[in-house]
Amino acid sequence: ISATGKIDENFLEQLEEIFIRADVGAEATQTIIENIKKKVKEVRYETQEELQTIIREQLASIFVPNKYEEEPLTIPEGIKPYVIMVVGVNGAGKTTTIGKLANRYKEAGKEVFIGAADTFRAAANEQLEVWAQRAGVKIIQQKQGSDPAAVAFDTVQSAQSKNADVVIIDTAGRLHTKTHLMEELKKIKRAIQKSHSTAPHEILLVLDSTTGQNALQQAKLFNEVVGVTGLILTKLDGTAKGGIVFAVSRLINVPVRYIGVGEQMDDLQPFNSKKFVEALFS
Amino acid sequence: TLTQKLDTVLHKLRGQGRISETNIAESLREVRLALLDADVNIQVVKDFIDTVQKKSLGQEVITSLSPGQLIVKIIYDELVKLLGTEKEEIQFSTTPPSIIMVVGLQGSGKTTFSGKLANLLKSKGKNPLLVAADTYRPAAIDQLETLGKTIDVPVFTNRKEKPLSIAKQSIDHARSTMRDVVIIDTAGRLAIDEEMMQEVESIKKSVQPDEILFVVDAMIGQDAVTTAKIFNERINFDGVVLTKLDGDTRGGAALSIRSIVQKPIKFIGVGEKLDALELFYPERMASRILG
């Protein structure tokens, strides 16, 4: 067999359908397929397996490398407390993910404070309280209707005074189109900065893997308003593939840090680009 | 907009008299991209384009409409037709209490919708009872109880029981407290979670709801069809509620779900407050999907 740089048209159509069904998006699919064709022309292949490998590598290379992939709970030298702010639209899985993340840090020997800065939604405090109990970490909260920025500020202050290692701030779900709510998010970030000049050290945008192309608008606006440093993709234990994450990570140039794979405390995994790409084809 | 895009593509149609396969191939590609961008399911898009092509072929290009406007009109009309031209109401029982069951994926907006529906029915003179049958999610019961207090609607639950017993007990409780509509909020669940799907099947079998509503987040992508199909096969829901339409998602899932499972969209959620509930208007949805 001699090496070829061509891909069968039928195969390309099948590939396109897999990507569209996975929510990769029509435009991103076109770009990805063009890049695959270019790569294949350049490196050439002899067997189907080789072609599959080229395709998978091309896809995995789209992701911004997650520098903490090997050690996801790494805290950079000299940062104490390490402050993480969690944002995203309604129902994406922020509160649940924070419970899981707090537990991970706790199990790694870190002292964690959780800030219940969703002071709007019914029983948001109670929900986060249960997670704090399960993870065995401290929670700072104020009554429903209080200023979320004040809760965030309080949490970082308390963590500092207790010499805690990690602070995770939960915020209310909000649609990126609501200007006043995005302004509120800026205010929460400013309050965190006031209480600790280099904080927040991470701003994680939580995306529901069932989301379609609207995820691009979400990422764009949350990034414009507070600056996103990482992504979390939830509900990957379902049938959705979360393919929008390719275009999103390219758009705002950030790594995917974790994936949510269920509703229990242990259902959080560090993002692995190879595994994610493999799951696209399963 | 799609009309502008199509006008650019179709300006060569002017003076050609009729629409032919060759002269609209490019415009159909534009329509396909617009619909996929709007999160309409890929299979639904294929069928839809075929229908639009058939309806467009041979059409006279009336000089009063630009060719782009003509095709968009065909598309718009076809969308409205598919989205359902009948205003679909909730089924009430002739013998109270009417029982409404709310189901869907995690985080789609079921609990909030249950509160909104209770609020709406109360304003129409009904005496609703909210039932907190989600015993899994932390503080789910607290959430519904808080919503119930806000609108002064009673919430029934039993923190020692499982969802099936809670649902069963709620009907007797409704009768004994003269509530004429029971709204059962259930836990979010994956369509592929066998145990959880069996749970909703058994609740349905036990309380025999007059209405089962499938609550879907309007920003859902291609997965809308997969999940709607399975939920429909397992519990044959009566209608769909599309939430979070106060955002800027195009909401193509509306078309996907409606055309695949043939069930009407009855309500849309347009905000977090309990008065943010509207009836579904196919014309508005069609314009939104077209972008």
Ligand SMILES: Nc1nc2c(ncn2[C@@H]2O[C@H](COP(=O)(O)OP(=O)(O)OP(=O)(O)O)[C@@H](O)[C@H]2O)c(=O)[nH]1
């Ligand atoms: N199956 C599954 N469900 C999840 C996952 N993550 C979160 N959920 C569920 O999704 C629903 C919403 O989760 P929350 O943590 O309340 O989401 P949120 O973003 O905090 O919601 P708001 O604060 O209301 O915006 C809950 O039922 C969670 O149990 C996941 O990875 N898999």
Ligand SMILES: Nc1nc2c(ncn2[C@@H]2O[C@H](COP(=O)(O)OP(=O)(O)OP(=O)(O)O)[C@@H](O)[C@H]2O)c(=O)[nH]1
């Ligand atoms: N903007 C907006 N937010 C909504 C709407 N409906 C619900 N929400 C929000 O979406 C989030 C999830 O709503 P819930 O009612 O908790 O969803 P759920 O389906 O009961 O969630 P689970 O029980 O965990 O499956 C909350 O933050 C709600 O306030 C809507 O129409 N618009």
Ligand SMILES: [Mg+2]
């Ligand atoms: Mg939350």
Ligand SMILES: [Mg+2]
């Ligand atoms: Mg709920």
